[in-house]
Ligand code: PRT
């Protein structure tokens with residue numbers, strides 16, 4: 414029988430859209446109608462399990478799923494033994510300690526003897542014990558941010574992204590204890606057959622990620638500044654140079670990371686580059 418791998422993705426929530434978009438960008442076709450718990454791709458040997466994110470680390474460590482996409486915060490909290498294959502760059506957030514806005518805060522010793530509400534008792538407990546702080550940890554599964562205002566706890570430890578939930582609840586962030594993003598995880602000891610499929614999937618994911626972080630740049634430049642411009646946008650092997658119809662000018666085509674582009678743009682213009690076009694790249698294999 415031909416091998417197939419099984420990947421666990423969040424059924425509905427903050428990870429779902431980006432997880433499925435990434436898989437689609439890898440050219441993998443599948444149907445995920447609402448309410449479906451399982452689906453199989455029509456053009457790649459992969460099967461999907463749609464689950465709550467809390468269950469994904471456990472399914473992957475047990476081997477019910479071979480792969481999973483989950484937030485690092487959830488993975489570390491669940492403390493399951495799996496391999497992290499790749500950081501995926503989406504669902505970025507941080508796990509932070511917060512206290513009522515009016516309270517004065519100096520350092521982590523503020524929490525000595527205090528009560529803190531959280532859905533992440535393990536990560537918080539490990540962090541506090543690193544600083545030898547004894548605090549009472551109240552584990553609650555949701556709406557952590559209202560705990561101080563209803564008298565359940567003196568502080569909270571919760572996921573923060575924009576910070577607006579904390580602000581709306583009269584809280585201020587005082588310590589960042591963990592940075593998180595979505596990761597691709599794998600069951601330990603996958604068979605050779607399954608590993609070969611995982612390799613193919615990783616190859617595609619890398620091509621998609623590389624494409625996203627790079628741009629195709631086209632610009633016009635006077636021939637005397639070509640040397641300088643080639644230094645600024647060296648490209649994959651080297652840029653393509655094509656003569657313009659106008660004497661003494663060339664069109665330069667190259668690939669550059671988006672960050673690098675913004676860093677070099679002033680120098681490119683100073684060197685005489687004009688008519689600069691920046692075009693997205695769908696996939697990139699180097
Ligand atoms: O139903 P299921 O159990 O699958 O989902 P869930 O409700 O447990 O998780 P979900 O979908 O809310 O989040 C999934 C993952 O997304 C988390 O484990 C994080 O890795 C990541 N993530 C990224 C976030 C946020 N950003 C986020 N902002 N998870 C939660 N939040 C919440 C946070 O709990 C707080 O209530 O958003 C609020 C804070 O946001 P800001 O922007 O106001 O600071």
Ligand code: ZN
Nearest residue numbers: 465466467468
């Ligand atoms: Zn959850």
